[in-house]
Amino acid sequence: MNEKTIFITGASAGFGAACARIFSAQGNRLILTARRSDPLLTLQRELSGKTEVHVIPLDVRDRVAVKDAVESLPERFRDIDVLINNAGLALGLEPAHKVDLDDWETMVDTNIKGLMYCTRQILPGMVARNRGHIVNLGSVAGSWPYPGGNVYGGTKAFVEQFSLNLRCDLLGTRVRVTCIQPGMAETEFSKVRFKGNEKMASQVYSGTEALTAEDIAETIYWVINRPEHVNINTLELMSIDQAWSPFAVHRR
Template identity: 70%
Template sequence: MNRTVFITGASAGFGAACARLYAAQGDRLVLAARREEPLQALRKELARQTAVHAIALDVRRRKAVQEAVERLPAEFREVDILVNNAGLALGLEPAHEMSLDDWDIMVDTNIKGLLYCTRFILPGMVARNRGHIVNIGSTAGAWPYPGGNVYGGTKAFVEQFSRNLRADLLGKQVRVTCLAPGMAETEFSMVRFKGDAAKAAQVYADTQALTAADVAGIVTWVTGLPPHVNVNTLEVMSINQSWGHLAVHREAQGRE
């Protein structure tokens, strides 16, 4: 076993797919997620291949994150790779109709949760002078769309925070990558639409989106490059997704 990999949001989607690929390489895994049942099922599956430590963790709780890191068993304590994957979108309403509670959850998870995990794991990487942090951003952090308001804002933060980490770590052998996927067919839309399967399915209807395995393959590739190579920011979309024309509001003008 080569490295210790700490993955948040590990119970499904990108996180679970990353865990499977790292396990296949023989890397030790620390898997953190809120939902304990799928988390333990994944732990049991991957324990046949590698050493796995699973933590039921809500990254929004700063003290819980601190305790989870401080109480890591000795064989998992030296984290080589942190995949900050925990994140979500809620709702697609315009800003003036959005739920403030949903906004709070997105900010607390996508921004604060990522900050807490980074802050408690990064000092060990700096002390050992090795490590790699992969922050999962989104194309929504660079390209706005109606209803993306706070979700897009949180992912823009992830990208800029990643850049600033690189600036802070100049001279250290600690790498930082922001990976910004576009449309990917995972539980993302089911979460966004709060379990409305019909709405979620419509997002991916009649097209081929990215898969969790696609994104996980990129994460493991980035972290497998020679130690002197840092991929700063990487945006990836399905070939079936691209940018559209600029929106223009048009209104029929009355004539005298």
């Protein structure tokens, strides 16, 4: 693959950090963003022998900050070839009538609006150059309902449909769009969902061989490295230890 400039949101942990590592190996230029700057700087030090890394502390919920971040990129990082819209989170697993409304709002602001802001800011350059690839992190939660999935699953259903609709708008260009839909993967995801409760987080993966961040990064690597006329629309993957359950039935 030719060298690319890759903009990753949520690169301070999990899938985003794993993507940074796998793409650094090809000598791609990386723009790493997330709210926490310390892990980004650590990653920059780790990868700087392999490739050029530009770090931007960025909260994707801040529309003005997203615009400033993209507009003030150094010259060498300006022509973004790949946008990995990965920043996202689930908060809580409560039934809808008990959730904290702030949690719902944070998920909508991050998983939907943040992804929209980054896409709208970076896509025009891709269209003008007639090349590019946007990879959006959806989830199995966007297709398959589960108790407590309420707004998190709703945001990921948005990500899938938005990705497909982008392809409709981009028909006739060489800009590709892919929605990756992982199942259970062991990262900081559950620690965030359970607000720092490590015990509850570890129970999610206990006794299973969950997907890893590297599994997702390798999948994204594969998707991006298909021949340029091939667009992977959606790609769902799960651990061998995860599947669906029968319909739940309430009996009186």
